[in-house]
Amino acid sequence: MPRVKKAQLLTATRWEGTKGTCAKDEFLASVGADASDVPCPSxxxxxxxxxxxxxxxxxxxxxxxxxxxxxxxxxxxxxxxxxxxxxxxxxxxxxxxxxxxxxxxxxxxxxxxxxxxxxxxxxxxxxxxxxxxxxxxLKPKPAEVSCVEGDEVSLSCGGVSARLSKPAYRKLQQLFRLHGKAKPGFDQCALVTALRYQSLGGVGFQLALPPPAFSVLKEEFGVQAGGVKFAAGKRWTTRGVQRPRRIALGAFPWDAEGNAKADRAYDALSRAYPEAAKNGQFMGDDCSKNTVMSRFERLGSFLGSDVALLIVEKDPILLLGDTSMQEASFRYLRSLEEKSEEGLALDAVTKNPRLLTVPEFEYQRTKPTLASLAQAATAIDFLRPLGEVGLAVVIFGSFILLLLILRPLIYGVGGGQSLVGSITGAIPPIPKPWEIAESYGINLASLVAIIPIYQVVSAVRNQVSR
Structure with a gap:
């Protein structure tokens, strides 16, 4: 039986329906959503x-x-x-x-x-x-939040940072103008909001529905508004009244678009490690789909969902590791950045995702420079199309070739003289310093005998002066 489309929406809420739209203040009071009096944490x-x-x-x-x-x-x-x-x-x-x-x-x-x-x-x-x-x-301390706008908006303060899409950032700005306080300032409130959602970014904390489900709720049941915790997930008209959300906003990795990315990440893991994906275990640790998607969301919280998907498709093994350790390693790499190198750590990790598998304490022990890591990452990324086996062959072959070249240069072949020796052998030897002195009739042994004589004379002089 064909579905009959409703002529008008049923009144499902007290704030919007066939009788029209109520004022913003009444709407907020109805749903308890006016949180303007709640202080923002530092x-x-x-x-x-x-x-x-x-x-x-x-x-x-x-x-x-x-x-x-x-x-x-x-x-x-x-x-x-x-x-x-x-x-x-x-x-x-x-x-x-x-x-x-x-x-x-x-x-x-x-x-x-x-x-x-x-x-x-x-x-x-x-x-x-x-x-x-x-x-x-813990007493809050004043802090200044740095905001850098590019393809995404990066907020950072005291070594911690978060990335938001531009639409989400602009939406938060609009909501802050409507409901926020002048202090502590919008950027700090936005960073605190992003940090809160990094904490709640795992599977099991997000109860979102995809856009088709919202369409069914609206058309079949007359649902006109949904309550969500995250302000960037709301849609407001110029009158300040909440309207139903029609499309998914790609703001964070756990929205509808992010769920598709998480599925792609899990598919990449399944192709690389089919047994682990089938059994849900890898070396005794849980790697079920929910766990893997949770790890991907955690990666997206500090790298951005697009970068997280890119590096996971390059190296799915990241989804089998400890994402908290990977986040600590990334923060350490970012701490190595100079002002002129901003973004170099992210670029290096994008080219060589296995930099995140090195624990922070190992970086602290070996103290590599960010420039050297970035150069190695560029070389690895250039050779990546060869695959893991091809990369190993190139590295091993380069080592053998280097030995074949360096050996005749430095040590020679078959007991013969090396190339370096043949060049330096043609240069006349430089005389030693004592040989130069003796050629001028200076005997170094006589100079050595002067030292104890000088010490005796100095001692006698000191006694007489007393």
Whole structure:
């Protein structure tokens, strides 16, 4: 039976429908979306919050290592459960030190004993509460946010940075003019927003629907507006009233366009490591599709989704590693940039993605220059069309060729004189300094005898002067 298109939309909300559109203030009051009175955290506070949040995720994985397994989406499910029970104003770190029943049940579901599951859940909760308390005591410090506009907008402050697409940046500016405060300033608020979404960039935190789903909701059910956390995901008219979103905005790697990129990244991994993709395990670590896509989103949060897809298609092995370690390595490489080298670290990583697989402490130990890494990356990228085997053959062949050339130059062949020796042998030897002195009748031994005589005379002179 053919679908009959509705003649008019049903009234699904109290702020927009067949009776028209209400005022902006009434709309915001209806949905509780007016957050203009909420103070913006400092960049320092948000960075510390992000580090604490990621450390909690790592701790949970460490505590599950060696046990029956890691429950799927365990951290995300724990966070949703704990943050909903929290009555604190802290937006990201649960403050209750009580063991969460959801996490305990998930752990028991994969084989942990009840007592052990309760202990892990209690440790995670108390660790989160301690982080939240330390963050509460942290006093904000004034900081200046640098904004660089190119193909994307780069915001940076105190060694931390985030990239936004231009449409998202402009949309945030418009929303800030409508609802924001003059202090601490738009760029700082935008950077804090981006950092918050870097924290919540993993699979399990994003509950977005693709554009076709929104079309069905609008046409079949009369849904006129959707509530989202991220301001750049909203669409506003000149009257300041929210309108339904018709197309997906490519702002961050976890939107509709980003999901397609994440699928392409997973396909690249599947082609390079079919067994790992099939089994969902690589060297004992989880590499299920959800985990791989989460890692890709994390890469996109500090590299940009386009660059992340480019380097993953070059070297899919990045999706099998620790993205937090890769982010630390990238930050170290960026710290090596001089003012005249801005963007060189990203360019080097784009050409040689395996620079991210080198731990930060190894870079600190060997202390390579960014210029040398960039030159090597350019050479590797030039030879990349040959494939991994071809690249190895070229490197090994160059080494053999170098030996064949250097050996006759320096050491000679078959016991004969080297090329360098034949050239230097024709040059007359330079006389030694003492030979020159003796040719002028100067005996160095007599000069040596003068030294103790001088010391004796000096000692006698000192005694007489006293």
């Amino acid at each position: 960049v320092q506070q948000e960075l510390q919050r992000m580090k604490s949040f990621h450390s909690l995720k790592q701790k949970l994985r460490e505590w599950c290592t060696g046990g029956p397994g890691y429950p799927s989406m365990a951290f995300e499910r724990w966070w949703h459960s704990a943050i909903c029970r929290s009555e604190s104003s802290e937006p990201l770190l649960p403050v209750s030190s009580a063991a969460d029943s959801t996490l305990a049940a998930d752990l028991q579901g994969v084989g942990f004993a009840a007592a052990e599951a309760q202990q892990i859940a209690r440790r995670l909760a108390s660790t989160s509460a301690a982080h939240a308390e330390n963050l509460r005591k």
